[in-house]
Structure formats: structure tokens, C-alpha cells
Amino acid sequence: MKSSTNWPMKTECLRKNVFCLRGLAVGYIGFLILLPIAALGASAFHSGPGAIWRETTLLRSMASLKLTFILALMTVILNIFTGTATAWVLVRYEFPCKKFINGLIDLPFAIPTVVTGIMLVVLYGPNSMIGAVLGRFGLEIIFNQPGIVLALLFVTFPFVIRAVQPVLIEMEKDLEEAAMTLGASPFQIFFKVVLPTLLPAILTGAALSFSRALGEFGSVVIVAGNIPFKTLTAPVYIYGEIESGNLTGATSVSLVLLTLSFSILVLIHFIQRWSRCHETD
């Protein structure tokens, strides 16, 4: 703290600036994220907790929430395997057009989700070649649950890959080589050396895709078919309740989705903390 005695004014100024910056950041987050959420909460509780409970426990709201939850979970499980494998291939192997393919991965973020829905209908709809062939075997993709999972997979595709990739790049190969020279089998190397390092990143990616899948609307509304109890997901259900003037119903189910997503973010936080503890071990 020698400098503070020499230039007290400057440090004071710096401290003030940092304080200002912090205030700005917090204010910005509050304005952009907390305020709308608070508005949603306020408008939901405006109609009273009784009404919220009633609307949320309606058979059709519960069914849409359950469907959304199960399909999002399926999407995430698939993402964990395919995403990790894709990241692995991209980091560890050389092949032609690698940079181009690496660039393709972020494309789902750049495509409007409605367009995603339309693309899937064109590709797998009953009138398409693939759809017609599958239809002959009694397999229905579009306007049924597989179509929803397909849409969710598409829009959440980058999360796991982009979470795992940097960890893989930083992970030195010597760890694995050391394990090998010590006589570990490939199976042991994977489960005892590689996986523990990757796991926090995989879980972070998984949690992000889960949150995203819970809220996906644009593509789902087009590919789902939207039959209550069968293919009506919670976001589409919420939209229907807004459109038909039942704001309480819409905000109640929104609140459930929000709580779910928020819990997942908290989960991410703990995963990250846990992984940091592991690093220092």
C-alpha cells in the first residue's frame, strides 16, 4: 500500500471508478433481467396464491409441464453423449474442413427458431421423402413427440459442445499417457482420468441446454401439433392462455418454468464451485 501514501487522490479516484462500474453492472443486470422477472412475479401474485395454485394444478397445465420436462430431459441426455463426442472429435482429430464444421456448430443460435421449425417440417413432414418412408413404417416425427425432441436438439446443439471444447483443449495429453504407462486400460483412463476433468463442463452445458429446452417456443409450436395432453408443451400452453385472455393461467405456468430454470442455474453455480474445489485438490 505504498502507492496509496504517494498518490492518495489517484487511488481514491480509481476506487470510485471501480465502485461506479460495479454499480453500473449491477444496475444493468437488475434493469435487464431482474425487473421483468419481478414484474412477472408481481402480476402472478396480483391474482393471489390461491389462483396461481389452482391454475398450475389444472390437469392440462400439469400435463404440459410434465411433457415439457420429460422432453427437455430426453434432449439433454442425448446432448450429453453427442455433444461430448462431437467436442472430442473436433479437438482430438484432424480432418478436412474442420474449421468449417466447427463454425457450423454455432449456426443453431443464428437461425430464428421459427425457421428451424419450418425446416424440420419440410425435411421430415409427411409430405417429404424421409417423412413418407418413415410413415410407411408407422413412424411419425413431425406433429408428434419425436419432432419436438428433434427441434429441441437442434436449438440446444451448441451448449454441451461449446462447454466441453475449451476444457478438452486445455487438458494435456500427458495425463492420459502417464496413466497408460502406469498400466491403466483405455476404459480406466476414460473413467478415472478424462471423465472427472470433463464432468463439470458437461454438466454446465447440460444445464444450459435444459433451461433452453424448457422455454423453447418458436420451433416447437410449428412441429409439435399442439394437442393438449399429447403434444402441447408448456411454452405453447402459456401462449394459448395469453391469447385466450387467461393471464393468471399464463403467468402461473410461467412462474413454474422460471423456477425450474432458476434452480438449474443455481445448480450450475454449485457445479462450478465444486469443480473449482477439485482443481485445488
Add this chain to the structure above:
Amino acid sequence: MKQIWMILLCLCLLFGCGRTKQPSEQPVTLTLGAFTVPKEVYQKQIIPAFCAHWKQKTGRDVRFEQSYEASGTQSRAIQSGFEADIAALSLEKDIDAIEKAGLITHDWKNNPGEGFVTRSIVVIAYRPGNPKNIKGLEDLAREDIDVIYPSPKTSGGAMWVVNTLYGAGLKIAELKTGHKNSALAKKFLKSVQKRVKVMDKSGRMSVTTFENGIGDALLTYENEALLRQKQGYLFPFMVPEASILIENPVAVIDKNVEKHGNRKAAEAFVDFLYTKESQMAFAEYGFRPIDDTLALKLKETFPRPEILFDIHYLGGWDNIQKILYSNEGIWNEIINELANEN
């Protein structure tokens, strides 16, 4: 090089002329908030015709700002501050909602069409050649038929469809038992709802889904089907044995025209919609005219279904909202029952 100078000179002259020619008065701007279905006819026919008419009558230009959204969405937008001068919506209840919000203060039903400007009915579209031999509404409950219509939760159009099915059920019950038996009507609506394969969020999307090859029958507005045919698509449809008379309202929004000072033009526009010219334009795009003599003249294009009932047969919109679409309403009951049966 000389040519370029010439072109530049011409351009200067052109723009110069443009600037010196100041309009005697500021043009009037009207904002139209409409539902999506009549977009084509407003944009291509009625608005240009009205602009010419207004210019001829007053010597002033009129500019239009147009917004087309689903009827309910548009109504909510206007209620929460979208400053439309004129609302042209699908459902009477959507104008009622604007009125209840205090934005419409005059009796909007006091005009030749009692507030309504276009009419239509619900029709059944089927596959070319009618391979499933669909003859009417009652066939839609058959096990081998997949039906498409949008969700009444999100689409005003679908409300008309569900109203038609429920009303047809009441009519069938009336023919069989002599009185409006709501249990029988519910049973009929349920038997068709059971066959519904996809419920899109709007009528337009249901048409697209149907054209993508889903389903054997599509319940839609007659004007949507006629527009499709006008656009050159193979889109066969039939007028069912029973249908509701769809009536689409239009109203000047008092609070907004007062704020913008364009009441005269806005009112003239609404009046213009009832002229023979506009009604013919609507008819050309598949809407049934409000005017009875014109309707008689066009009865070849717009055949009358055997049974035609209107919203009052079902007790008006307020009653419909309560008995069909509320949380405890028949539609939700049916959805719950169907879920338990599966």
C-alpha cells in the same frame, strides 16, 4: 462523360421539381389495426381505392399505416396503447374488449352493417377427388378421418370452428329430440375433437399444415378457402350442412382519432367499407357481403348452407365465453375427458 452530366442534371431537375411542389396541406395519416385474414384485400384494393376517393373528395392525400395481427393480439395491442384509429377484427368480443377499456365511446354498432363489415361461414376443405368420401360435418367424427383446425385458445378462427361444431350439435339435437340438448352437442363436438390431429396457432398455419399433407379434412373460413383458390391452388372445399354465420366487426377508436385529429377521415374510411365498390372487393377475396341485395346477386359463389345460425343462437359471445371456453367450460371438459380416455 457528357452523358453522366446530363443524367445528373436531369436528376437535379427532378428532385428540384419535387421540392418546389409543396403540398397545400399535410396529408392525413390513418392507422389501421386489423386481423390478418383480410390483409390482401385491404392492401391491394380497398386502401388504394379509398386514397383515390378521399383525394378526389377533399383534395388531400391520406397515408395509411397498417398492422395485421391475430384478432386477439391486435385487440390487446390497441388496449395497451397501440394507437390505431380503426380496428377491423375477427371477433365481436375483441372490439367489445376495446370498448370496455374505454377507448371506444360511440355506439359502434350504429351503421348499415350493425358494426359488421364482412361475413363468412365455416367450410370443410378436403383432399382432391375426396378419397375419404366426406359429405358433411358428421363424417368428421369417423374413425378413418384426421381433422385439422387451429387451437381456439390462440385463434379467433378456431373459435368460429368450435362454435360451428357445437352449434351444429345443438341443431342436430334439435332435429332429433326437439330441443337444444347441450349434452348431445358436447358429444358431437367431442367426437370431432377426438379426430383432430394438429392444432396450429392460427388459421393460416392450419392451411399450411393441411397443404403439407396432414389430415383428411380441414375446417376453415370460406374466405380462406376461396383466397387459396384465387391464388391458383387446388383447394377443394364444401359448404357443410350447417354453419355459423361469421361476422367480422370494424370500429373507429374514439380516443385515438381524437388524439390524432383525424376523425373525419377515419369515419369516412369505415363508411367506405360499406360502399358497393368495397363490398365487391371483399367478395372478390372470398368474403360474403353484408349487403343483402349484393348477397342475392352473388348466391352462386356463396351458396347458403341448409342450416345457417348466428352467434345469438348460442346465446351471444358472453355466454359462449362462459359455457365453452372458460376454465370450467365445455371445451376444456372435452380436452380433459379425451386425455383420460387415451
